[in-house]
Amino acid sequence: MKRSFVDLHLKIAPKETHALQNAVQRATKFGYRHIAVPFTFEPSLQEIENIKNICKNAGINPILRADLHPQNEHELMNSLRRLRRKFDIICVICDDKEISRQAAKDRRVDLLNFPNFDFRKRFFDRSEAELAHSGIAALEVDVAPLLVLAGPSRVRFLSCLRREVAIAKTFGVPLVVSSGVTEERFMRMPRDMASLSYLFGLASVEALDAVSTNPLAIVLRNRKKLDDGFIAPGVRVVMEGGVL
Numbered sequence: 001m002k003r004s005f006v007d008l009h010l011k012i013a014p015k016e017t018h019a020l021q022n023a024v025q026r027a028t029k030f031g032y033r034h035i036a037v038p039f040t041f042e043p044s045l046q047e048i049e050n051i052k053n054i055c056k057n058a059g060i061n062p063i064l065r066a067d068l069h070p071q072n073e074h075e076l077m078n079s080l081r082r083l084r085r086k087f088d089i090i091c092v093i094c095d096d097k098e099i100s101r102q103a104a105k106d107r108r109v110d111l112l113n114f115p116n117f118d119f120r121k122r123f124f125d126r127s128e129a130e131l132a133h134s135g136i137a138a139l140e141v142d143v144a145p146l147l148v149l150a151g152p153s154r155v156r157f158l159s160c161l162r163r164e165v166a167i168a169k170t171f172g173v174p175l176v177v178s179s180g181v182t183e184e185r186f187m188r189m190p191r192d193m194a195s196l197s198y199l200f201g202l203a204s205v206e207a208l209d210a211v212s213t214n215p216l217a218i219v220l221r222n223r224k225k226l227d228d229g230f231i232a233p234g235v236r237v238v239m240e241g242g243v244l
Contacts, residue, residue, distance in 0.1 A: 003212040003213070004033045004034065004212055004216055005031055005033055005034070005190035005211055005212050006035070006036075006063075006212060006216050006219070007027060007032050007036070007178055007179050007190070007193075008035075008036045008065065008089060008111070008176060008215045009036065009038060009065075009091075009140065009142055009178030009179060009180045010036065010178075010179055010181065010187075011037075011038060011144075011179075011180055011181060011182045012037060012182065012183075012184070014037055014039060014043065014047060014050070014051055017050065017054070019184065020037065020051075021058075022184050023187065024054050024055055024058045026184055026187055027058070027060060027187065028058045028059055028060055030188075030189045030190065031189060031190055032060060032190060033060060034060065034061040034062075034063055034215075034216065035055065035061075035062070035063065036063035036064070036065035036088070036089055037062075037065070038065045038066065038091065039064075039065065039067070039087075040067050040069065042086075048064065051064075063088045063089060063219055064086070064087045064088045064089070065087060065088065065089040066079075066083050066086075066087045066089070066090050066091070067113075068080075068083075068090065068091065068092045068093065069092075069093040069095075070092070070099055072099070073098060073099060073102045076102055076103065076106075080106065080108045080109070084108045085226060088223060088226075089110050089111065089218065089219065089222065090109055090110050091109075091110060091111035091112075091113050091140065092109050092111070092113070093113050093115055094113060094114050094115075094123060094124075095114070095115060095116055096123075097123045100112065100114075100123040100124075100128060101123075101127070101128065101131060103137065104128050104129075104131035104132040104137055105132075106135060106137075107135045109135065109136075109137045110136070110137060110138065110218050110222065111137065111138055111140040111176060112124065112128075112132060112137050112140065113142065114164070115142075117145060117149070117153065117156075117157050117160075119159070119160045122160055122164070124139060124164045124167065124168070125167065126170075126171070129168055129170070129171035129173050130171055132168075132171070132173045133171045133172055137173070138174035138176050138214065138215075139164065139165075139168045139173050139175055139176070140176045140177075140178055141161060141164075141165070141177050141178070141197070141200070142178050142179065142180025143177060143178070143179060143188070143193055143196045143197070144179060144180035144181045144182070144186060145157055145180075146158070146196055146199070147181075147186050147188075148186075158199055158200055161199075161201075162201045165200050165201045165202065166201055174214050174218075175206070175209075175210045175214060176210055176214050176215045177193055177194070177196075177197050177202075177207070177210040177211050178211075178215070179193065190211045190212070191208075193211050194207035194211050195207070197210060197211075
């Protein structure tokens with residue numbers, strides 16, 4: 001089966017145009033067809049168009065993504081209200097337990113990302129997974145730390161990932177494997193990313209789904225919702241008629 005590979009977390013700063021162009025061109029050569037460059041701020045229309053043009057010129061489908069790093073639940077709610085209909089993907093960076101819990105149960109959140117290497121500050125447990133399953137959030141795993149950590153730190157981090165992935169699979173939480181790289185030299189081909197995910201417990205098909213089918217399904221689902229004809233899940237405006 002031919003797969004359409006996706007990297008939802010190419011963390012090159014949107015304002016670094018030259019670095020971004022090089023990274024997007026490399027992504028094309030590596031076989032990616034869709035990428036997301038995350039915004040950590042609310043962009044202008046010009047900044048969004050710049051990203052779209054860079055991607056389209058390289059033959060890649062651009063995905064608009066916002067990374068939210070709220071300081072409290074109130075800030076999270078405000079950001080979701082303001083940004084949900086402006087982006088294809090909303091990810092919450094989870095380094096606080098209460099914010100993680102709130103993000104997991106909010107159906108406006110697509111991805112949960114746990115950036116901390118310290119297992120005591122990673123909050124994806126059974127309670128978090130149950131909330132995510134009740135909502136629609138997927139667990140995003142960045143492979144970038146596996147490329148830079150070494151020795152005991154890498155072993156501990158892999159142990160955390162194995163535990164979290166096992167919990168996610170138990171509760172039916174979708175898994176997305178992204179690069180999370182901030183430099184072009186750390187980029188990897190999609191099948192290499194899938195191979196790295198074997199280290200934390202994904203089987204062959206699961207690993208390939210995590211870099212293709214799963215992230216693309218989230219994007220397509222949200223783009224349908226952002227369409228003007230969307231009313232509710234399963235309900236769309238097909239044709240508008242006049243008054244009889």
